[in-house]
Amino acid sequence: MTVLPVTHNAAIQQIGQTVIHRVGIPKDRWEITAQLEVLGYRDIDARERLGCRDLFEAADHILALFHAGELGFVPEGEDPVRRINPVLLFLRHYLAGLMFSLPMVLQGVTMLLWGYGLWGAIDLDVRTGSAIALGFIASYIVTSGFAWAVVSRGLFYFYQKEGGLARWSALRMWWISVRAAVVLAGPALLFNLIYRVLPMDLFFIALAYYLMLALFWLNWSLVYLVGKTHWMLAVLSVSIAAVIAAARILGWPVVASNMIGLLLADTLTFGVGLLGLNKWARNGSGKPEVNPPRFTVLVYTTAQVFLYGLLYSVFIFTDRILAWTGMRGREDFPPYPFWLNARYELGMDLALIVVVLLAGVVEYSTHQFSARLVPSQKRAKSAALQPFLDEFRRFYRRHTAVLCICAVVALVSAAAAIRALGHFPDPRLQESLASSTTVRVFWVAAISYAIFLFALQRVLMLMTLSRADLAVHAIATAVLTNIVVGFIISRSIHYSGSVFGLLAGSIALAVLAHRNLRRVLGELDYYYYAAY
Amino acid sequence: MSEPSRLSVLLTTEGTYPHSSGGVSTWCDALIRNTPEVYYTLVPLMMNPHIELKYDPPHNARRVINVPLWGIEEPAEFLTDITFAGLHIRKRDTTDSIIEREFVPLFRDLLDVINHAGEDAAAFGRVLVAMENYFQGHDYNKTMKSRAVWFAFRESMEEHSHHITSANRFPGAAYQLPSLFDLTESLRWLYRFLMIVNVRVPRTTLTHSTAAAFCGIPCITAKIRNGTPMILTEHGVYVREQNLFLSRFHRLFFAKQFLLNLITAITRANYHYADIISPVCHFNTRWEVAQGAARDKIRVIYNGVDADRFIPAPREPNGQRVIATARIDPLKDIETFLRMAALVRQTNPRARFAIYGAIADRKYFDKCLSLRHELGLDDVVEMGVESQNIISTYHSADVIVLTSVSEAFPYSVLEAMSCAKAIVATDVGGVREALESNGVLVPPTDAEGLAREVRRLLDDPALRATLGARARAAIVEKFRVDHTIAKYLDLYSDLAERAA
Numbered sequence A: 001m002t003v004l005p006v007t008h009n010a011a012i013q014q015i016g017q018t019v020i021h022r023v024g025i026p027k028d029r030w031e032i033t034a035q036l037e038v039l040g041y042r043d044i045d046a047r048e049r050l051g052c053r054d055l056f057e058a059a060d061h062i063l064a065l066f067h068a069g070e071l072g073f074v075p076e077g078e079d080p081v082r083r084i085n086p087v088l089l090f091l092r093h094y095l096a097g098l099m100f101s102l103p104m105v106l107q108g109v110t111m112l113l114w115g116y117g118l119w120g121a122i123d124l125d126v127r128t129g130s131a132i133a134l135g136f137i138a139s140y141i142v143t144s145g146f147a148w149a150v151v152s153r154g155l156f157y158f159y160q161k162e163g164g165l166a167r168w169s170a171l172r173m174w175w176i177s178v179r180a181a182v183v184l185a186g187p188a189l190l191f192n193l194i195y196r197v198l199p200m201d202l203f204f205i206a207l208a209y210y211l212m213l214a215l216f217w218l219n220w221s222l223v224y225l226v227g228k229t230h231w232m233l234a235v236l237s238v239s240i241a242a243v244i245a246a247a248r249i250l251g252w253p254v255v256a257s258n259m260i261g262l263l264l265a266d267t268l269t270f271g272v273g274l275l276g277l278n279k280w281a282r283n284g285s286g287k288p289e290v291n292p293p294r295f296t297v298l299v300y301t302t303a304q305v306f307l308y309g310l311l312y313s314v315f316i317f318t319d320r321i322l323a324w325t326g327m328r329g330r331e332d333f334p335p336y337p338f339w340l341n342a343r344y345e346l347g348m349d350l351a352l353i354v355v356v357l358l359a360g361v362v363e364y365s366t367h368q369f370s371a372r373l374v375p376s377q378k379r380a381k382s383a384a385l386q387p388f389l390d391e392f393r394r395f396y397r398r399h400t401a402v403l404c405i406c407a408v409v410a411l412v413s414a415a416a417a418i419r420a421l422g423h424f425p426d427p428r429l430q431e432s433l434a435s436s437t438t439v440r441v442f443w444v445a446a447i448s449y450a451i452f453l454f455a456l457q458r459v460l461m462l463m464t465l466s467r468a469d470l471a472v473h474a475i476a477t478a479v480l481t482n483i484v485v486g487f488i489i490s491r492s493i494h495y496s497g498s499v500f501g502l503l504a505g506s507i508a509l510a511v512l513a514h515r516n517l518r519r520v521l522g523e524l525d526y527y528y529y530a531a532y
Numbered sequence B: 001m002s003e004p005s006r007l008s009v010l011l012t013t014e015g016t017y018p019h020s021s022g023g024v025s026t027w028c029d030a031l032i033r034n035t036p037e038v039y040y041t042l043v044p045l046m047m048n049p050h051i052e053l054k055y056d057p058p059h060n061a062r063r064v065i066n067v068p069l070w071g072i073e074e075p076a077e078f079l080t081d082i083t084f085a086g087l088h089i090r091k092r093d094t095t096d097s098i099i100e101r102e103f104v105p106l107f108r109d110l111l112d113v114i115n116h117a118g119e120d121a122a123a124f125g126r127v128l129v130a131m132e133n134y135f136q137g138h139d140y141n142k143t144m145k146s147r148a149v150w151f152a153f154r155e156s157m158e159e160h161s162h163h164i165t166s167a168n169r170f171p172g173a174a175y176q177l178p179s180l181f182d183l184t185e186s187l188r189w190l191y192r193f194l195m196i197v198n199v200r201v202p203r204t205t206l207t208h209s210t211a212a213a214f215c216g217i218p219c220i221t222a223k224i225r226n227g228t229p230m231i232l233t234e235h236g237v238y239v240r241e242q243n244l245f246l247s248r249f250h251r252l253f254f255a256k257q258f259l260l261n262l263i264t265a266i267t268r269a270n271y272h273y274a275d276i277i278s279p280v281c282h283f284n285t286r287w288e289v290a291q292g293a294a295r296d297k298i299r300v301i302y303n304g305v306d307a308d309r310f311i312p313a314p315r316e317p318n319g320q321r322v323i324a325t326a327r328i329d330p331l332k333d334i335e336t337f338l339r340m341a342a343l344v345r346q347t348n349p350r351a352r353f354a355i356y357g358a359i360a361d362r363k364y365f366d367k368c369l370s371l372r373h374e375l376g377l378d379d380v381v382e383m384g385v386e387s388q389n390i391i392s393t394y395h396s397a398d399v400i401v402l403t404s405v406s407e408a409f410p411y412s413v414l415e416a417m418s419c420a421k422a423i424v425a426t427d428v429g430g431v432r433e434a435l436e437s438n439g440v441l442v443p444p445t446d447a448e449g450l451a452r453e454v455r456r457l458l459d460d461p462a463l464r465a466t467l468g469a470r471a472r473a474a475i476v477e478k479f480r481v482d483h484t485i486a487k488y489l490d491l492y493s494d495l496a497e498r499a500a
Helices: A006-023 A029-038 A043-050 A055-067 A086-100 A102-114 A126-159 A163-195 A200-225 A231-249 A254-283 A295-325 A342-379 A386-421 A427-434 A436-464 A468-492 A495-522 A524-530 B023-033 B084-093 B096-115 B121-137 B140-144 B147-167 B180-198 B214-226 B238-246 B253-273 B282-290 B334-347 B362-374 B390-395 B411-418 B431-435 B447-458 B461-478 B481-499
Strands: B007-014 B038-046 B061-064 B206-209 B230-232 B321-325 B352-356 B381-385 B399-402 B422-426 B440-442
Touching: A006 A029, A006 A043, A006 A055, A029 A055, A029 B238, A029 B253, A043 A055, A086 A102, A086 A342, A102 A231, A102 A342, A126 A163, A126 A200, A126 A254, A126 A295, A126 A342, A163 A200, A163 A254, A163 A295, A200 A231, A200 A254, A231 A254, A295 A342, A295 A436, A295 A468, A295 A495, A295 B084, A342 A386, A342 A427, A342 A436, A342 A495, A342 A524, A342 B180, A386 A427, A386 A436, A386 A495, A386 A524, A427 A436, A436 A468, A436 A495, A468 A495, A495 A524, A524 B147, A524 B180, B007 B023, B007 B214, B007 B481, B023 B481, B038 B214, B096 B121, B096 B140, B096 B147, B096 B253, B121 B140, B121 B180, B121 B214, B121 B253, B140 B180, B147 B180, B147 B253, B180 B214, B180 B253, B206 B214, B206 B481, B214 B230, B214 B253, B230 B253, B230 B481, B238 B253, B282 B431, B321 B334, B321 B390, B321 B411, B334 B352, B334 B362, B334 B381, B334 B447, B362 B381, B390 B411, B399 B411, B399 B447, B411 B422, B411 B431, B411 B461, B422 B431, B422 B447, B422 B461, B431 B440, B440 B447, B447 B461
Parallel strands: B007 B038, B007 B206, B038 B061, B206 B230, B321 B352, B321 B399, B352 B381, B399 B422, B422 B440
Antiparallel strands: none
8 A cells, every 4th residue: 555645644534534424334445445436536536636546545545544443433323213102012912912803702792782793693593503603614714724825925025015916916815715715615515415414405504604704704814914903893893783783673584684794794804905905006116917926836835824724723613513513412412413502602602701811912922022033133142142042031931921820810701701691681691601511611611722822822923933834733733632632532421522622732732832932942043044 | 941050148137137227228138139140048137026027038039037036935936947846855855964964065165255255266156056056956945044054154154253353453343243133134135145046047158147246157157067158248347336235234234244245256256257358348347357357358348329219310499408317316416416407507597407217216316306496496407207218308408417426338428429419427437438528527526517517518509519429420430339239249259169
């Protein structure tokens, strides 16, 4: 490097400070030279104004000044994080979690208060109830995998600011799912013709509910995808109001009234989802019609979350299917292979109180886990990994403890709710609540659900880190446990024993998810890297 | 009768042809269209797979292998030469022990090359070939997201940072040590940039990379594998542009350092393996030579324009009009254009101004809008619109202005020259080589100098006409597109003969 005269030194110092102001810590002479060029300096300026051979040499001088500490730099901090009141934050996510169980809650409340829900009614005969239950369960199982796939792929594109593509993929998969749901009705019809699970009139009622509810769940996935779940409260209220109006004012039969409500719910949910997706598309940059992902790519990239969604829904309904297809100990002498049992269902429905109360806590934990990752990663130096890992272990323990306390509170609340319901002026309800089957199913299911939510907290954290593989492994084992235990007890002791399958499955899921998550937390730096 | 054997060229682009407009794309389109006797295989690296084509490649572009770097989860999404079952088998066969045994040593070599900014360019080439070989039989996503790769990366980066900080106690050394976020981001970027090693390209007579960038990788590996001659045409200087871009990473010093090392390494490998480096102006050679390109490989081939299309036309007398054709981007220094306009307006109140070009940087555009308002030029300077007919746009102007602080060999100057327009331009990049004394040069960012020269030209129609005529003559003599194409064809033939 040329030794510079004092005047040039001052000039170098001045321009050097400008460069450092622009780049922060300079990497090397190349970065500084590029900056000098865009500041309008040329080799001729380097010679005439800075006394250097060329800009590269001027850059060397600036770098030397920086290394000698003669050019100041101010490390740029992170953007200030907006402080949100922790109570408000908790409430926000708690309510978001509550939205997941909203249809069930509203269904239960309106049934009790006005006798009608979006599907079913309190005065419904068991025959029609069986058909509706079958349609409901089938719709949930068939669409769950698709719904997960819609959301997963949609969010993938959304996070990449590809709103148009998010819309395209969500609607494409929605349409594939709708067609798949419709097509599956064919084999179901054939199966019913051969095995007569239900008489044909009931089968067609089941089919109608299956199709309308399948659309509803799929539309809900669109609404969830675009982050408009709060609209569900309005949509459900309007739709249930329509059912009640059709039944009470127009005097329509329950099935027809439900269909009107479901039609309205399907239309509105699709509308809300579509509006949200259209908004995304307007803000997006990519044009999905150009070289869109092939069908096989969609299948390939969503296979694991699809499987998770499918297994999740199978897990949720295995015990009911086993109970309602079992004969041992049944007091209602089922005329067909699939026959709704009101006592069992009531126990399960009441146990859902635990899910409703805990879902928000799980949602809050999952959000906090996700929100902490990037700031903690920025704070943690790679060479000092342990504090980062410890921070998340502590987080995990704290949230586990909170959930356990909340679970106890939820169980007590559920028990209190049952006691309160005992005073509800409905003789059939009181009779069912007095039944040992209902009480047994309630307690076992309530405990199972509490354990299930404990497991779900872990599964969702795994999903946050894109470890659908670990989640699938855990839930597949849980489903198998659920089926085996539930089948053995319901066929050998009592039909309602299938609820012990739910308990065993929940325990299996909790153990496996806990084990997997502990492993992940032990190498969280790696798992976070791989989660993209 | 069999077709006589033709020259086949693997032409690789990055963020340009055929999906974006701009100088490189104009050049590519002209090259392919004007060499119908050559068959091309195009390998465009693109931001995401859903970008609309800006150019419809002609028939001699026999095949287009798109390589999106973002907008996909893994390369399997764009690979068309492997079946769904094949992908599954490949994934299944990519076991942890294979990754550990076969890939991690390669990966460590790669990191070593990157940490030394590609000083050993030949070693980088060998690693790239080995990686291509590995990914022919193994899954990219599973490998790159494996535990073994993460730990190798973490270990290597920690070791390298520690080595640097213990050797130099310069200010900010603490930022040299990576945070977990730095490492995560860096390895995720590496995942994206290296996706091109999954592409299988056909064997061609020669390869032609349009930037000393990642798009050069298939050309480098073809050179190593088959001895296929490689041409590298640099329009801008990739390593310089990336230095400018990554300077914005104030908070992520480690990530900036890692990416610049990677980019420098890839640039040097391109220079090392190219048989001919053909920058579009002499100005670019400063950086190329400084980065290790051998001088005897460099042959400058200037861009050319279609002088039969960009022709002079009489200007309608409707006030004084000054225009620029430039995208709204800080490198085009639109602020200086606005300041120049404000100064010119003081003496030439009838003068009107316009900047035609896409908005490349929305934030910068908003800043320029504020400045325009502040200078009272809202009704005087039009900006943020793209010209529908660039030739008539040139025809509508008295003076064409270029205010860029960074350029290579801009088409906007050549086109304006071809239309016999008087030009005032900043003396940056290769602009001087194009304009010589046939226009006016002023130092960059010098709004007063620009205003003075624009004013002089606006007030002196005879001078405008003289400069315009000389500019047109220079184009016809030196910068015609057919001359440019002929030079590339000569290069192609020479290299093909040498290879044969």
